[in-house]
Amino acid sequence: MTAPISKEDWERQRREATEVMPDLIAGVGLPKILLPYQARVMSLLDSVSTQALFIEKSRRIGLTWGLAAYAVLRAGREKSAGGMDVMYISFSKDMTLEFVDACAMWARAFSVAAQDVEETLFPDKDENGDRSITAFRIRFASGFEIMALSSAPRTLRGKQGVVIIDEAAFVDDLAALQKAAMAFLMWGGKVIVCSTHNGTENYFNSQIQDILAERLPYEHIRIDLDDALRDGLYQRIALVTGVDWSPEGEAIWRQDIIDFYADGADEELFCIPSLGTGAWMPAPLIEARMTATDAPILRLELPANYLHLSKLEQDSLMAPFLEELEEALGGLDLSLRFAAGFDFARVADLSVFDLLAIESRLKRRETLSVEMRGVPGKEQILIIGMILERVKERLVGAAFDATGMGWIVAEEMGRRFGLRESEDGAGLIWAVKFTEEWYRVQMPPLKAAFEDDMIAIAPDDDHLSDIRVVKVIRGTPRVPQTRAGEKGKKRHGDYLIALALAHFASRMRHVEYGYRAAGGTGRGTRPEGRMRDLPPEDTGKGRDWWSPPLGAGLRGGF
Numbered sequence: 001m002t003a004p005i006s007k008e009d010w011e012r013q014r015r016e017a018t019e020v021m022p023d024l025i026a027g028v029g030l031p032k033i034l035l036p037y038q039a040r041v042m043s044l045l046d047s048v049s050t051q052a053l054f055i056e057k058s059r060r061i062g063l064t065w066g067l068a069a070y071a072v073l074r075a076g077r078e079k080s081a082g083g084m085d086v087m088y089i090s091f092s093k094d095m096t097l098e099f100v101d102a103c104a105m106w107a108r109a110f111s112v113a114a115q116d117v118e119e120t121l122f123p124d125k126d127e128n129g130d131r132s133i134t135a136f137r138i139r140f141a142s143g144f145e146i147m148a149l150s151s152a153p154r155t156l157r158g159k160q161g162v163v164i165i166d167e168a169a170f171v172d173d174l175a176a177l178q179k180a181a182m183a184f185l186m187w188g189g190k191v192i193v194c195s196t197h198n199g200t201e202n203y204f205n206s207q208i209q210d211i212l213a214e215r216l217p218y219e220h221i222r223i224d225l226d227d228a229l230r231d232g233l234y235q236r237i238a239l240v241t242g243v244d245w246s247p248e249g250e251a252i253w254r255q256d257i258i259d260f261y262a263d264g265a266d267e268e269l270f271c272i273p274s275l276g277t278g279a280w281m282p283a284p285l286i287e288a289r290m291t292a293t294d295a296p297i298l299r300l301e302l303p304a305n306y307l308h309l310s311k312l313e314q315d316s317l318m319a320p321f322l323e324e325l326e327e328a329l330g331g332l333d334l335s336l337r338f339a340a341g342f343d344f345a346r347v348a349d350l351s352v353f354d355l356l357a358i359e360s361r362l363k364r365r366e367t368l369s370v371e372m373r374g375v376p377g378k379e380q381i382l383i384i385g386m387i388l389e390r391v392k393e394r395l396v397g398a399a400f401d402a403t404g405m406g407w408i409v410a411e412e413m414g415r416r417f418g419l420r421e422s423e424d425g426a427g428l429i430w431a432v433k434f435t436e437e438w439y440r441v442q443m444p445p446l447k448a449a450f451e452d453d454m455i456a457i458a459p460d461d462d463h464l465s466d467i468r469v470v471k472v473i474r475g476t477p478r479v480p481q482t483r484a485g486e487k488g489k490k491r492h493g494d495y496l497i498a499l500a501l502a503h504f505a506s507r508m509r510h511v512e513y514g515y516r517a518a519g520g521t522g523r524g525t526r527p528e529g530r531m532r533d534l535p536p537e538d539t540g541k542g543r544d545w546w547s548p549p550l551g552a553g554l555r556g557g558f
Helices: 007-020 036-046 063-075 092-111 174-187 203-210 223-228 233-241 247-268 281-287 313-330 377-394 407-419 436-451 461-468 493-505
Strands: 052-057 085-087 118-126 129-139 143-150 160-164 190-195 221-223 297-301 337-343 352-358 363-371 395-402 429-434 471-473 476-478 509-510 545-547 556-557
Touching: 007 233, 007 247, 036 052, 036 063, 036 221, 052 203, 052 461, 063 085, 063 092, 063 143, 063 160, 085 092, 092 129, 092 143, 143 281, 160 174, 174 190, 174 203, 174 363, 190 203, 190 337, 190 556, 203 221, 221 223, 223 493, 233 247, 281 461, 297 313, 313 363, 313 377, 337 377, 337 407, 337 493, 352 377, 352 493, 363 377, 363 493, 377 395, 377 407, 395 407, 395 509, 407 429, 429 493, 436 476, 436 493, 493 509
Parallel strands: 052 190, 052 221, 085 143, 085 160, 160 190, 297 363, 337 395, 395 429
Antiparallel strands: 118 129, 129 143, 337 352, 352 363, 471 476, 509 556
């Protein structure tokens, strides 16, 4: 197993971070009891909008300890302040005892009036008759209680409050338990599902994938070992154990933990479910979505000596393709909205541009794709510019591969159409620098679109191969380093990347709006913005037709 970051790199990063922010090591744990990731979880749970929260986490980062603090604060409140019962469920009696002990500690720390921990019997019924389950309970003066159970009793039904399912991937029947727990939401309760991973086929992982694919409306947070360390986990450990913290000491401790888990480190420490090395999407599913039979696929390949040719010779090579492109652009239905993606390459791989139309029922339909091999940057900018100019009034966004030389095209398009750096930012052009996190978050929605028949692409054998080449590598869908195809014509999943970028842009919708000033009779002072021409029938009526600057309009996401 190879660590995501080497011991030496981790030591260097932590040293640089603490040199920039020395307060990270000054009085760690004294001003704030909870570490930042524990506090973020509590903040999410305190939000009225959070009803169900799924947490994928590393082992032994103290998250259960933080959840115990939340449980005490929730059960210790009066009903008028949002107090309610808290049910804690895990697969292990040892874990329930650990949770209850942490709750008792927090109750004393918060000076919340509570009785001592008591062991009780929780009645349950099954097909074999009555039986009892050992439970641990803390009663509070508020009238509410924390009850910790070591299994999943059916009598969860009929109760109300907060449910915490800890190490959910390891309970006997998470699907049935979660089904019973979700009923708590009807009366203002909350459901917290927290776990380390236990394989790609586990129900917990399928729920995480559905959340990332936006099929489920649950909140989600991911905390791996490195996230916890950046938030001060080892600094807290050093404080408690009386060890002086240093970047070298933290790097050694981290590497020792990784070495201890060996091949299991990815799953146990870095939230990467095991056994995830197969094909990402089956061929029959891809072929079933190749229904956009009228979408042109344009291909341009220029000779290796293109830049050494005369201007006339270059133009003669480009002219047929540009005429074909003009014809394809003329056939676009401009009543639809569009999103685009562009994967840049210059030497070994293809540059691929993909244009998706967003239909009234939000299905994405491919309307045009362009492949370029051996095409210089200037010509690529010309071609991409022509397409975006054609659809700019109906364009909701375009995502560009900004890794390496791809930044040149992204920057040029950003000059023309506005560069966008966040969901709330202005501009139409996203400059995407690929990371494992980007693939982890953005690929599940694309796969969900295929599975739910919410995307249609043109039938093409090369494009099928480009999608099929994607593998689940260390739990994340990625294009492997190896290339496929004959020499000089190799492909590297290029179409898939362009499609993923276009689908991403289609979900990060940017919308401009315009309106006419009510009752305006004179020119007056126009609001700041880009002026548009009045429709012919309104000419001379003295009303302004305007749109605000890029970024000031209404925005939404799908």
